[in-house]
Amino acid sequence: MRHGARVVFPPGWWGFTLRTWAALLLSLLVAFWTQIESPASAAVTVMLLAQPLRGQALSKAFYRVVGTLIGGVVALCLISMFGQERQILLGGCAIWMAICAYVGTLRRGFRAYGALLSGYVVALIAIAHIDAPQNAFHVTIARVSTVMIGVASIATVALLSGTPHVWPRLVRGLQKVAAEARHETHLALDDTTPTLTSLETIALSSTVFSLAHQVHDTRTELTKGRLRAKGAQVCLIGMVTALSCCRSLLFLMRHATINPAVMALTRSDIHAPSGTDRTTIMTDLLDRLPADTPRLTRADAWRLERTASLIASRHSSRKGLNTLLKAAPLGKVKAMSQFAFHPDRVAAFINAIRVLFCFSVAAALFIGSGQPNASTALSQCAMLLCLGVTQPNSATFGRGILVGTPLGIITAGITSFLILPHTSTVPSMAIIMLLQVTISCLLIMNPATAAMGSHYAPFFFVFLGLNNHHDYNFLSFVDRNTFYLCAAGITAFFLIKFIPPQPRQTRFRITLSIANELERQFSSRSPAFTPALLSRKYDRLHQLYTLSRTISEASKGKAAWRICERFISLADLTTALARLELDLKTARQYPELAQLAETTQKDMSHMELFSLAEHLSLMAEKMLSQVSSSSKPAYVVAVLCAAGLEEVRFLLQENKSALRHYGIGRRRW
Incomplete structure (x- = not known):
């Protein structure tokens, strides 16, 4: 009643x-x-x-x-x-x-x-x-x-x-989702089985991104509304990026063995320096490794990089929420307020x-x-x-x-x-x-x-x-x-x-845009790795998840969810390639890494895709072999590049059948 x-x-x-x-x-x-x-x-x-x-x-x-x-x-x-x-x-x-x-x-x-x-x-x-x-x-x-x-x-x-007002409701929504995301990131860092599967992590990311439509409305309610709206955008990007890191850590947990020293260092109770980015956090993590730690493996590098990215994302999320609440300056994370929709x-x-x-x-x-x-x-x-x-x-x-x-x-x-x-x-x-x-x-x-x-x-x-x-x-x-x-x-x-919008047709266009962006990435014509690229990716995935749920409810089957998971992984491959390209560009600034980074970039652009997966592991090992003879900044960048190479290798292997099935990157087969 x-x-x-x-x-x-x-x-x-x-x-x-x-x-x-x-x-x-x-x-x-x-x-x-x-x-x-x-x-x-x-x-x-x-x-x-x-x-x-x-x-x-x-x-x-x-x-x-x-x-x-x-x-x-x-x-x-x-x-x-x-x-x-x-x-x-x-x-x-x-x-x-x-x-x-x-x-x-x-x-x-x-x-x-x-x-x-x-x-x-x-x-x-x-x-x-x-x-x-x-x-x-x-x-x-x-x-x-x-x-x-x-x-x-x-x-x-x-x-x-x-x-x-809109903004208290937005804050409550952000805090509620942030608490759940924080719980999942703690479990991922502790190497404990997360309570969410990979698809459920995307569902949580979709919930986060669904709050984006409230951000613009807060500008008419608050003093310094533009700054506070940017803070909310930074908070959203930070949370969905942290959840993306959780998915990668979940893959690592299932498919790789991590050095115990690296695992102990990257537990959830890590105290990272305040107000830092991924590179600074990675530097801090590498400095705190015990002296008797064995040489880093590719999986170790990937674990360290994803942990650094996760901590940086959580920091930017907290910074953005603080800006929304108190109109505090965004500082270095202001660049993450570049928001773009698909x-x-x-x-x-x-x-x-x-x-x-x-x-x-x-x-x-x-x-x-x-x-x-x-x-x-x-x-x-x-x-x-x-x-x-x-x-x-x-x-x-x-x-x-x-x-x-x-x-x-x-x-x-x-x-x-x-x-x-x-x-x-x-x-x-x-x-x-x-x-x-x-x-x-x-x-x-x-x-x-x-x-x-x-x-x-x-x-x-x-x-x-x-x-x-x-x-x-x-x-x-x-x-x-x-x-x-x-x-x-x-x-x-x-x-x-007369031509009403159909969920399957809309899903086809979303998946086609994901495939086209990956195709451009294989051809070295994709946009640079920026917060705008990330927000556009998460908007696509939010729409893809919503459409998959609608189609699944109508058809009473699991095929829609399998397609959704497949294209989520392809979207992750696109951003991994863009991030690796950015790290290799940074590596070319160091004399001891320049030649190797240049060679790696050329191989990434021209080698056959299914031969590239095996070649990337060799390039990652070469990057890690440069660590001992490099300066501290070059040492950090080399580990980041090795982590990116390992992530791309894993995602290429994971999506090998999908690439063949959908004909993505056909020119490089």
């Missing part, structure tokens, strides 16, 4: 409802007081911006303002150039919307929303007034004004009320084509009909297309439109003809709005009804036709909403049936 109540009434729903209601009333009061054209647009803005957390609301409001201004300028340019040419004007709007859909697919969070918004604002201004282009400037000013009223209302309520350009192009085609068909149907409200319906269709086409599951969004539109029209009809005629005071209107906002917020906060609620909540006021002088004409209401219903049906049909 209690669980059912929590599903219907999620935690925080009442506060969210009251804040949204207050912002809605404020926007309507200002819009009616200023006698602005179409005050319903201010209410629509408030309901579109309604978010349970302060940072989310403020961030979305900011990008709504930016998107509206850009869209307004583009609309004025199109109308001024092609106001007398309907076909060219519609074509220009379609192309602009397709461009915005492309950009919106490549962006994340509310930046994507801003890009999409600038697309459909053109439709709301240019197409809705295609028969009266002389009014375009006044319409643009009115729309921007209503958006500003809605944004100001949301921002005022968010800042003056007790709206929950750009799915194929999906972006497909979404652009979907918008272009669907809008063109809708324009032919609506504008060709010659009906008075057809242009308004086409504008509604354009808005729904832009909002729905970039959704991860556009079919679910389309079904939400099919349910939310008739529900909103029915509710608007009841409100317009049965309730509003008996309402003559502001308090009674406020009570009516409270009931409407309560229903909307409950629909939005419930995951099962979120798609329906995101359509019902804002467009209720469009269906109602709320204006300075409300129209109670029933035939006008039916005529207007018939076109809105048609627009919803056409849009939902295209979102559900």
Whole structure:
């Protein structure tokens, strides 16, 4: 019983409802007081911006303002150039919307929303007034004004009320995952069997990376928000890198024998120098090896390097979290704040084509009909297309439109003809709005009804036709909403049936990008080893894990997880090659290592892949043989290079069948 109540009434729903209601009333009061054209647009803005957390609301409001201004300028340019040419004007709007859909697919969070918004604002201004282009400037000013009223209302309520913040939730999420990651790293360093398998380690990394979307929202809540957001990014990269080191240590535990002296040195209770990087920690570890320690083996070097990387990653993670909490300087770990996401350009192009085609068909149907409200319906269709086409599951969004539109029209009809005629005071209107906002917020906060609620909540006021002088004409209401219903049906049909995103297709593109990056690495054309390369890798793996879980739940088999594990290992090989290339570049700076490093780099670039695996072990042994006659810095770099060579050798052997199966690096077979 209690669980059912929590599903219907999620935690925080009442506060969210009251804040949204207050912002809605404020926007309507200002819009009616200023006698602005179409005050319903201010209410629509408030309901579109309604978010349970302060940072989310403020961030979305900011990008709504930016998107509206850009869209307004583009609309004025199109109308001024092609106001007398309907076909060219519609074509220009379609192309602009397709461009915005492309950009919106490549962006994340509310930046994507801003890009999409600038697309459909053109439709709301240019197409809705295609028969009266002389009014375009006044319409643009009115729309921007209503958006500003809605944004100001949301921002005022968010800042003056007790709206929950994003950043405490982000901190709690980071601390919770950090505790679990710290436990696993302790087990890995202690050579104790970890409680997580390799795939479960990726699941934990995916949980860490899923917090990335909250990072940008914290910037609007905190002083020195940019610095603190960078700290959160450093913390995320540090944690997922530490978990990656855990996977390597798990492989070592299963497949190699480590010198007891090295094992004792790299236990979890090691006290590393504070504020250091991997090279400094490795220097400290090598200095603390007992004098009677036998010559390091390749596995010993790999263990030492992964331990140093793990400790450095944990340090940067703690440093980043401290920056998020206290705005402390990041220092040397600032470079790790380079954050990059995987750009799915194929999906972006497909979404652009979907918008272009669907809008063109809708324009032919609506504008060709010659009906008075057809242009308004086409504008509604354009808005729904832009909002729905970039959704991860556009079919679910389309079904939400099919349910939310008739529900909103029915509710608007009841409100317009049965309730509003008996309402003559502001308090009674406020009570009516409270009931409407309560229903909307409950629909939005419930995951099962979120798609329906995101359509019902804002467009209720469009269906109602709320204006300075409300129209109670029933035939006008039916005529207007018939076109809105048609627009919803056409849009939902295209979102559900026309090239909807499929998990298997998206997974194919992710795995193809992993294979292509490894191919470029084999050809020495891959980007350098940087935090941006790491974050892009972890974003791919996060998406791959999420898609594999979805496919596995649908197919009830383990094949999806086997593919996931295979490409995780291939992604690890890519980063291992990039890291080794960086270490060899450093080694070439030392005279005693320069020739060997140069030879190794040439062999890495030109030898046959399956002969290279055996050759790498010889090169690693040569690197370790240089240790005794090298200076201290060269000694450390030689061990790092030997560790990298051993890691690449192991991963090449591990992925030999996968490379042949997928045809990766075929030119070097």
